[in-house]
Amino acid sequence: MRKIGFVLSLSLLLLALLAGCSGTDSVSKDMVAGFIYIGPPGDHGWTYAQDKGRLMVEKELGVRTIYKESVPEGPEVKDVIRNMIDQGAKIIFAGSFGYMDYVEEVSKEYPDIIFLHCSGYKMTENMGTYFGRMYQARYLSGLVAGLKTKTGKIGYVAAFEIPEVIRGINAFALGVRDVNPDAKVYVRWTHTWYDPGKETEAAKALLDEKCDVIAQHQDTAGPQQAAEARGAFSIGYNSDMYSIAPRAYMTAPIWNWGPYFIDQIKKAMDGTWTSGSYWGGLEDGIVDLAPLTPNAPAEAREIVEEMREKIISGEFHVFEGPLKDQSGKIRLEKGHVMSDEMMLSIDWFVSNVVGRIETGK
Amino acid sequence: MLSSFLHAAVIAGTPLVFAILGEILTERAGKLNLGVEGMMLMGAVVGFKTALLTSHPLWALFGAALAGAAGALIFSFLTVTLRSNQVVTGLALTIFGTGFASFLGQGLAGHIVPASVKDFFHPVALPVLSRIPFxxxxxxxxxxxxxxxxxxxxxAYVYLFKTRFGLNLRALGENTAAADAAGINIMKYKFAHILSGGALIGLGGAFLSLVYVPTWQENITTGRGWIAVALVIFCKWNPIRIFWGAFLFGGLDIIGFRLQGLNIHISQYFFDMLPYIVTVIILIMTSVKDSKEKSPPAELGRPYFREDK
Incomplete structure (x- = not known):
């Protein structure tokens, strides 16, 4: 018995080696794409948007996909990746920042597999990174909020004091400022990405302080419901949330991962894939503003469309000097456009944001 | 300002009210059920799904209670009838409940509670009482x-401390063999209280999905079940103390968001850990002031074998 087992496993191993050697030819024949999610697709937020991208891949390319949900940002992810490779995955999308080091480690073990990691900065020969310039869409949503507010107070429920979130708040506040110079953006930190109850409570606290528009950088729709219950208005995140708060929801900066996934998988099938860092914006459609609902102010449509075009054409930059921080200090001189490097490490708020960043420094 | 904070604290504490009460009944019957988190999720998802299907609030509540009780039935069958390890069974129930809720909740994300259910749970000001100042x-x-x-x-307080049934239940929790010898139907008592406790825990979950949030989102409880288990100790197995326990912790949970707006420069991270610090302090205090009424039911966690010495 043992002998047969040995022969079997040896031949399997040989087969695997052969498959590995044959390179891209075999890839195109049976492509399998793996997706690793930080949360459940049922969150109607971050993971939901990624899963929509996955379904688009299945539909448009007919490629088999596998996914694993609620994978913690720890060493477990390495086993998940190995398991996916065992199941035939040739390209793996790892959808959260905290996977970075583990993906990098595994990518060295499997040089024939393509790894794509979301929102990180580490790369190898076969590991690329991708993210979207969400701040552009957030700027547009700020325009809508600025036009809508009557009290001049806009609430923003935010997860953590990290550059991604701070950048989003600043872009949003600049959008508000450009249509409503007196309005202020009130930030409330929850220190969680996913807690429907807490996020609802943070929004309620803002509503109690007379905010009449609520925006969010959170992965659940809690703040939307809070605004709906109080007759206020809201701006969602991640995906269209109209069905959740039909009387409050105006629009949302959204992710549209599908086209990027498809592009990468196609390149992998053609054998033209190369490692790199991708940070696409409105021009690629990877980020966008969801259609404005009737809750949004009528005049917003035109302004949003105009600014959207200007951002796409490169005529307008969201972060362009002069930019002052909360203390009034000039952080970006007139005529300068903020570099990607500065954007990726931003740790201060623009002047019309009310809130504090605890950096721990 | 303070009034709106208290108002929010009461709402934040309500899921805990049901969960703590359910766990108190269970522990009074001598069973430590660590499956609260899972049972809450089961109640939350079944309540929400029933609301969607029937558009009727009472069916939704019934469904949630039934789901919680079903979870408790699994628990009580394993621990009472088969006398399996309660800690392990409870943990397994949490894992099962979480998976069950995700499974049943597939495709429910993005739906909202029907208007008829929403209206039923709409806040109502009680006449006279609501006009008490502050x-x-x-x-x-x-x-x-x-x-x-x-x-x-x-x-529940009246039941536990003023009725014969309550006395029997407490006796059973303190010394099952003696209660058995006194002619109390042990099995019946245990099943009845663990199941009704489970139903209450299920309702606690349904409050989250039907009133608090009110949409279905996976893992909607985010750890509240565990807090409830700890708060049973805070409440010293006495329902009347839930008024303190649940609403105090509801308040601690949200106080940070309120204070961030007041420009008080205390770190939000401090408020994030406040509920846990308070739990530790309370545990220390209760164990220092050791007295009979404050200690857990003596039979808690122990399987009962008749005529076993």
Whole structure:
């Protein structure tokens, strides 16, 4: 018995080696794409948007996909990746920042597999990174909020004091400022990405302080419901949330991962894939503003469309000097456009944001 | 400002009210059920799904209670009938409940509670009571679900300490063999209280998905079940103390968001850990002041074998 087992496993191993050697030819024949999610697709937020991208891949390319949900940002992810490779995955999308080091480690073990990691900065020969310039869409949503507010107070429920979130708040506040110079953006930190109850409570606290528009950088729709219950208005995140708060929801900066996934998988099938860092914006459609609902102010449509075009054409930059921080200090001189490097490490708020960043420094 | 904070604290505490009460009944029957988190999720998802299917609030509540009780049935069958390890069974129930909720909740994300159900749970100001200055608005302008919590706490207190059934249950929790010898039907008592406790825990979950959030989102409880298990100790197995325990912790949970707006420069991270610090302090205090009424039911966690010495 043992002998047969040995022969079997040896031949399997040989087969695997052969498959590995044959390179891209075999890839195109049976492509399998793996997706690793930080949360459940049922969150109607971050993971939901990624899963929509996955379904688009299945539909448009007919490629088999596998996914694993609620994978913690720890060493477990390495086993998940190995398991996916065992199941035939040739390209793996790892959808959260905290996977970075583990993906990098595994990518060295499997040089024939393509790894794509979301929102990180580490790369190898076969590991690329991708993210979207969400701040552009957030700027547009700020325009809508600025036009809508009557009290001049806009609430923003935010997860953590990290550059991604701070950048989003600043872009949003600049959008508000450009249509409503007196309005202020009130930030409330929850220190969680996913807690429907807490996020609802943070929004309620803002509503109690007379905010009449609520925006969010959170992965659940809690703040939307809070605004709906109080007759206020809201701006969602991640995906269209109209069905959740039909009387409050105006629009949302959204992710549209599908086209990027498809592009990468196609390149992998053609054998033209190369490692790199991708940070696409409105021009690629990877980020966008969801259609404005009737809750949004009528005049917003035109302004949003105009600014959207200007951002796409490169005529307008969201972060362009002069930019002052909360203390009034000039952080970006007139005529300068903020570099990607500065954007990726931003740790201060623009002047019309009310809130504090605890950096721990 | 303070009144609106208290108002929010009561709402934040209500899921805990039901969960703590359910766990108190279970532990009074001598069983440590660590499956609260899972049972809450089961109640939350079944309540929500029933609301969607029937558009009827009472069916939704019934469904949630039934789901919680079903979870408790699994638990009590394993621990009472088969006398399996309670800690392990409870943990397994949490894992099962979480998976069950995700499974049943597939495709429910993005739906909202039907209008008829929403209207039923809409906040109502109680006449006279809500006009008490300051406290009236905070305590008596709520959803009917919150009032049900008030009533059920008092009812459970009366039941446990003023009725023969309650006395029997407490006796059973302190010394099962003696209670058995006194002619109390042990099995019946255990099953009845663990199951009704489970139903209450299920309702606690349903409050989250039907009133608090109110949409279905996976893992909607985010750890509240565990807090409830700890708060049973805080409440010293006495329902009347839930008024303190649940609403104090509801308040601690949200106080940070309120203070961030007041420009008080205390770190939000401090408020994030506050509920846990308070739990530790309370545990220390209760164990220092050791007295009979404050200690857990003596049979808690122990399987009962008749005529086993």
């Amino acid at each position: 406290l009236g608005e905070a305590l008596f302008h709520h959803s009917i679900f919150v009032y049900a919590g008030y009533i059920i706490i008092i009812a």
